[in-house]
Amino acid sequence: MDKREKIVQASIEVFKEKGIEKAKISDIVQKAEIAQGTFYLYFPSKLSVMPVIAEQIVLQFMKKIEATVSLDDPLTEQLSQLVNAIFQVTAEFRDVSVLVYAGLSTTENMSKWENIYAPLYDLVASLFKTNKQRRLVRDNLDPARTAKLVLGLIESAAEQVFLYDAYDSQNEASQRAELLTFLEHALRP
Known part of the structure; x- marks a missing residue:
């Protein structure tokens, strides 16, 4: 699974757990096991x-x-x-x-x-x-x-x-x- 896919899958899990409003990018990157800067290489925001x-x-x-x-x-x-x-x-x-x-x-x-x-x-x-x-x-x-x-x-x-x-x-x-x-x-x- 490439990093972009890891971010997407982690986002799905975090959004399910916390909801969209309460989810943070830090939660997503922790779940995806990537650096926060890596998230921004692929997506400008959590909603993107x-x-x-x-x-x-x-x-x-x-x-x-x-x-x-x-x-x-x-x-x-x-x-x-x-x-x-x-x-x-x-x-x-x-x-x-x-x-x-x-x-x-x-x-x-x-x-x-x-x-x-x-x-x-x-x-x-x-x-x-x-x-x-x-x-x-x-x-x-x-x-x-x-x-x-x-x-x-x-x-x-x-x-x-x-x-x-x-x-x-x-x-x-x-x-x-x-x-x-x-x-x-x-x-x-």
Whole structure:
């Protein structure tokens, strides 16, 4: 693990333990076992680590989607696979996600959000483009715009289950079912 990665991992741990406001760079460098000056070679402030953490989460979304969504399957199955991928990663990174949202929303880094998400939007847009060619979705569907809307909806639904409410498996199952019904009706020809 290189020093930058050590800083990012240590930041995640310290932010989880102390919260963003109470975390100090000295805590992060102690956890990373590096000199304080080394931190500043990579990041100008503790909040500047947030976009890198967000990039890691987006990368996990992409890996999970690429591994689980099969374009050979019917649209209903693909949507289920996409929802499952987003829900799984959101559940896995629930503590970190809360920190990232809080950190990015309080800094100048908020403007970086769209850039961080761009590869994920592109991946999902390519799925919709292929499904449009296969006539599995509406002819007038705009793949790029739809990718942003669908990802926003799925992420919001997953966050409601894992981040905002006390976790309840029945609530998760109901949320997924309603989400899939909604998506299928919105996308079908």
